[in-house]
Amino acid sequence: MELQLIDYFRQRIPQYPCVRLGIGDDAAIIDLDIPQCVVTTDILMDGVDFRLSEVTPEAIGRKALAVNLSDLAAMAASPKACVVGLVLPEKGGVEIAKRLYDGLLPLARDFQIAVAGGDTNSWEGPLVISVTAIGLPSPGGGLCRAGAKPGDRIIVTGDFGGSLLGKHLTFTPRVWEAIYLYRSYEIHAGIDVSDGLALDLWRLTVESRCGAVIQAEKVPISEASHRMVAQVKSRMKPLDHALHDGEDFELILAVPPAEAARMLRDQPLSVPLTDIGEFVPDRGLWLEKGKKRTPLEPKGYQHKFSL
Amino acid sequence: MELQLIDYFRQRIPQYPCVRLGIGDDAAIIDLDIPQCVVTTDILMDGVDFRLSEVTPEAIGRKALAVNLSDLAAMAASPKACVVGLVLPEKGGVEIAKRLYDGLLPLARDFQIAVAGGDTNSWEGPLVISVTAIGLPSPGGGLCRAGAKPGDRIIVTGDFGGSLLGKHLTFTPRVWEAIYLYRSYEIHAGIDVSDGLALDLWRLTVESRCGAVIQAEKVPISEASHRMVAQVKSRMKPLDHALHDGEDFELILAVPPAEAARMLRDQPLSVPLTDIGEFVPDRGLWLEKGKKRTPLEPKGYQHKFSL
Numbered sequence: 001m002e003l004q005l006i007d008y009f010r011q012r013i014p015q016y017p018c019v020r021l022g023i024g025d026d027a028a029i030i031d032l033d034i035p036q037c038v039v040t041t042d043i044l045m046d047g048v049d050f051r052l053s054e055v056t057p058e059a060i061g062r063k064a065l066a067v068n069l070s071d072l073a074a075m076a077a078s079p080k081a082c083v084v085g086l087v088l089p090e091k092g093g094v095e096i097a098k099r100l101y102d103g104l105l106p107l108a109r110d111f112q113i114a115v116a117g118g119d120t121n122s123w124e125g126p127l128v129i130s131v132t133a134i135g136l137p138s139p140g141g142g143l144c145r146a147g148a149k150p151g152d153r154i155i156v157t158g159d160f161g162g163s164l165l166g167k168h169l170t171f172t173p174r175v176w177e178a179i180y181l182y183r184s185y186e187i188h189a190g191i192d193v194s195d196g197l198a199l200d201l202w203r204l205t206v207e208s209r210c211g212a213v214i215q216a217e218k219v220p221i222s223e224a225s226h227r228m229v230a231q232v233k234s235r236m237k238p239l240d241h242a243l244h245d246g247e248d249f250e251l252i253l254a255v256p257p258a259e260a261a262r263m264l265r266d267q268p269l270s271v272p273l274t275d276i277g278e279f280v281p282d283r284g285l286w287l288e289k290g291k292k293r294t295p296l297e298p299k300g301y302q303h304k305f306s307l
Numbered sequence: 308m309e310l311q312l313i314d315y316f317r318q319r320i321p322q323y324p325c326v327r328l329g330i331g332d333d334a335a336i337i338d339l340d341i342p343q344c345v346v347t348t349d350i351l352m353d354g355v356d357f358r359l360s361e362v363t364p365e366a367i368g369r370k371a372l373a374v375n376l377s378d379l380a381a382m383a384a385s386p387k388a389c390v391v392g393l394v395l396p397e398k399g400g401v402e403i404a405k406r407l408y409d410g411l412l413p414l415a416r417d418f419q420i421a422v423a424g425g426d427t428n429s430w431e432g433p434l435v436i437s438v439t440a441i442g443l444p445s446p447g448g449g450l451c452r453a454g455a456k457p458g459d460r461i462i463v464t465g466d467f468g469g470s471l472l473g474k475h476l477t478f479t480p481r482v483w484e485a486i487y488l489y490r491s492y493e494i495h496a497g498i499d500v501s502d503g504l505a506l507d508l509w510r511l512t513v514e515s516r517c518g519a520v521i522q523a524e525k526v527p528i529s530e531a532s533h534r535m536v537a538q539v540k541s542r543m544k545p546l547d548h549a550l551h552d553g554e555d556f557e558l559i560l561a562v563p564p565a566e567a568a569r570m571l572r573d574q575p576l577s578v579p580l581t582d583i584g585e586f587v588p589d590r591g592l593w594l595e596k597g598k599k600r601t602p603l604e605p606k607g608y609q610h611k612f613s614l
Contacts, residue, residue, distance in 0.1 A: 020343075024514060025451050026381035026499060027347035029444055035342050036327075040334035041390040041426050041439055048430050074333035083348040085392075085437050119348050123355050125432050130392050132348055132439035137336055144332050192333060207331060 005094055005120055009101060016114035018080060028116035030081045030134060037080070038135040038142065040071035046126035050169075057096045058103030059169045060129065065104045067194065068133035069111055069173035070249040074192035075142045076182035077135035079113035079175060085130035088122045096127060111175055138182050143190035145207035148254030150281040152188055154212060155260055158250040158271045160197050161241030162224025165231075168247035177269050178251055185263050189254040196246035202285045202298035204252060211284040213293060214277040219243065243287075244299045254279055312401055312427055316408060323421035325387060335423035337388045337441060344387070345442040345449065347378035353433035357476070364403045365410030366476045367436065372411045374501065375440035376418055376480035377556040381499035382449045383489035384442035386420035386482060392437035395429045403434065418482055445489050450497035452514035455561030457588040459495055461519060462567055465557040465578045467504050468548030469531025472538075475554035484576050485558060492570050496561040503553035509592045509605035511559060518591040520600060521584040526550065550594075551606045561586055 010023045020029040044064050046052045052060070065082065072079055084104070088097055097120065108115055113133065157174050174192070181187060191204045197219070205212050216239060225241035236244075255263060263273055277288070287296040317330045327336040351371050353359045359367070372389065379386055391411070395404055404427065415422055420440065464481050481499070488494060498511045504526070512519050523546060532548035562570060570580055584595065594603040 020448070021451055025453075026378040027345045027384065027440075027442070029382070029448065030344050030346060032339070032342045032344060035339045037337050037339060037344055037441070038334045039337060039388070039390055039423060039439075039441060041392050041424065041437070043392040043394055043426050043428055043435070043437060045394055045428065045430050045432070045435075047432070048428065071333040075336070077334065081346070083346055083439060085348050085350040085439075087350055087352055087435060116346060117348065119350050121350055121352065121355065123352050125352070125354070128350070128352075128394060128435050130348070130350060130437040132346070132390060132392075133334075134344070134346060134441070135334070141327070141336065144328055146332075 005097060008098065012101060013105065013115045019114045019116045022116050028081070028083065030116055032080060033136060036137055038072060038075050038077040038137050039132065040068055041130065041132040042067045042071065043128060043130040045128050052127055055169060057099035061100030061103035062107050063169050064129040064131045065107050066171060066173050068131045069175050070192045070194065072133055072135040073173050073175040073178040073251065074190055075144065076138040076178040076190065077142055078179060079111045079133060079135050081114040081116040082131055082133040083116055084118035086118065086120045087128035089127055090122045090124055093122045100129065138179060143178065143182060143187060145189055145191050145204045147189035148204060148208035148210055148279045149188055150210050150279055151257060152254040152279040153257055153260035153275050154201065154214065154277045154279065155253045155255045155263060156220065156250055156274050156276055157269065158248065159220035159222040160193070160248045160250065161222045161238060161245045162228040163245055163247040165224045165227055167224060171249040173249060174251045177271065180268065181253065184268065185255065186259045187253050187255050191252050193248045193250050193252060194246060196244045196299065197248065198243045198285060198296055199298045201252050204254065205279070205283065205285065208254065211280045211282045212277060213280055213286045213288050214296065216287050216289045218274065218276045220272065220274045312404060315405065319408060320412065320422045326421045326423045329423050335388070335390065337423055339387060340443060343444055345379060345382050345384040345444050346439065347375055348437065348439040349374045349378065350435060350437040352435050359434055362476060364406035368407030368410035369414050370476050371436040371438045372414050373478060373480050375438045376482050377499045377501065379440055379442040380480050380482040380485040380558065381497055382451065383445040383485040383497065384449055385486060386418045386440060386442050388421040388423040389438055389440040390423055391425035393425065393427045394435035396434055397429045397431055400429050407436065445486060450485065450489060450494060452496055452498050452511045454496035455511060455515035455517055455586045456495055457517050457586055458564060459561040459586040460564055460567035460582050461508065461521065461584045461586065462560045462562045462570060463527065463557055463581050463583055464576065465555065466527035466529040467500070467555045467557065468529045468545065468552045469535040470552055470554040472531045472534055474531060478556040480556060481558050484578065487575065488560065491575065492562065493566045494560050494562050498559050500555045500557050500559060501553060503551045503606065504555065505550045505592060505603055506605045508559050511561065512586070512590065512592065515561065518587045518589045519584060520587055520593045520595050521603065523594050523596045525581065525583045527579065527581045
């Protein structure tokens with residue numbers, strides 16, 4: 001059954017010229033344009049990153065690739081090839097696998113990333129999908145988390161919060177946006193928001209050895225954040241959702257002030273760019289409301305462990 | 308807890324010059340020597356590929372990397388970098404993760420492969436470990452499954468069968484052997500034995516559009532195959548274990564007769580090379596005992612699915 005399934009994928013998965021040797025061998029050979037690559041990996045699990053009982057396999061397959069593309073976007077890297085590891089439930093696994101690919105392949109086509117190989121397994125446990133994406137760095141090495149300087153503006157794409165209401169499955173990874181911005185403006189550092197605006201901004205400041213102040217009234221709060229407040233009936237406000245929900249898969253960029261001003265004047269993307277605050281010399285994270293600055297805890301999604 | 312664990316890895320994992328940007332960013336940047344790479348991925352799951360209740364996490368971490376190195380060996384590719392995806396049980400996951408790396412890192416050092424990044428998760432399910440390895444193809448493109456020609460000899464490294472008694476955890480991936488042989492002899496095709504000598508040889512013949520005849524008395528049967536017969540009390544004979552057990556992680560090579568003779572005369576490796584038969588024009592797989600040739604079913608490990 002495993003062999004038939006691999007044959008099925010092989011027929012369905014389009015061939016890309018950069019894949020010299022692809023599915024059906026022990027490993028794939030990828031032609032790159034330069035002697036360097038960017039690599040990132042992400043695993044999604046049923047019950048943690050999605051619920052197979054609540055969402056379609058197509059949406060899961062799409063998300064598994066999209067989160068990796070978002071990591072490439074965080075580096076301003078261009079997608080080249082990916083490999084897909086599946087751990088399928090024995091019962092119904094073949095159908096699930098086909099539908100995962102039905103969701104993954106259109107996104108792969110949109111972002112010109114070849115599916116070069118994979119590993120297909122079954123077990124009695126829940127669905128696990130692991131994607132590793134390979135890309136090419138932007139000329140100049142690309143963005144990374146280190147490099148933000150005090151005085152840099154905090155520029156973000158899109159809006160934040162409430163992604164559980166849909167965006168966590170349907171988001172567009174900011175790949176082309178990141179490449180365009182990195183080529184067109186001076187950008188010191190960048191990260192994508194997977195675990196929360198506050199947490200991921202804090203991660204960027206840690207690598208850049210600085211701090212950051214978010215101006216509360218400037219944070220672009222999604223319409224979904226407001227809906228979350230209405231639906232969930234917790235004590236959280238829309239701003240809290242925007243700061244801490246995560247899975248927005250937008251970009252946070254550290255941009256020198258003059259370049260930031262030019263960027264905001266140009267608004268060169270179809271998604272809005274917003275200045276939400278400033279990087280500062282002191283380590284830490286603060287939220288500024290009016291003139292009042294209070295420490296902001298970098299909450300967000302973290303995997304839990306017990307002893 | 309997740310962040311502390313990533314910090315722990317970051318301190319323990321040695322830095323390699325080829326990793327321009329490693330753990331702690333959204334993706335890793337790898338310097339390659341040529342504008343091409345080989346990529347392979349494998350996922351191991353508790354209860355399928357190992358039992359966490361029966362083996363040490365160190366052995367599992369080692370195996371997760373070793374199976375990927377064996378795939379690189381099958382292509383005669385040289386290891387460069389890998390990324391490690393972990394899905395850890397919430398309970399005890401931190402300790403397990405540290406011990407997985409304690410097993411993985413020494414093997415990585417032996418094979419000069421950098422650990423460039425990963426993804427660390429927890430859940431209430433069993434342990435899953437996914438490794439993706441990146442290598443450089445040998446000059447000339449490297450081995451693949453296609454290319455065996457009728458008349459080529461079937462050359463194998465090492466011996467086969469009974470790997471469950473230990474070798475499936477302790478095997479040495481034939482990386483240096485493959486690179487040396489590919490550089491020193493004309494070799495038409497190759498594969499590593501993960502799922503069984505018969506099944507993987509059959510896979511090679513499928514890609515090469517030919518068949519193969521194994522001479523029963525020439526198959527190097529491991530001592531463990533004999534022990535399996537003694538212990539398991541099934542109807543299987545030592546030869547059956549050698550042909551079908553799998554997880555030997557030895558190489559099968561298709562070598563033109565004169566080159567095969569030279570290889571066997573030289574015996575250039577510390578592990579024996581054995582000629583076990585011949586590739587033939589007719590599609591299929593046969594076992595020859597004395598003068599009698601019977602079809603050989605390509606049994607071996609396949610993942611199961613039900614509707």
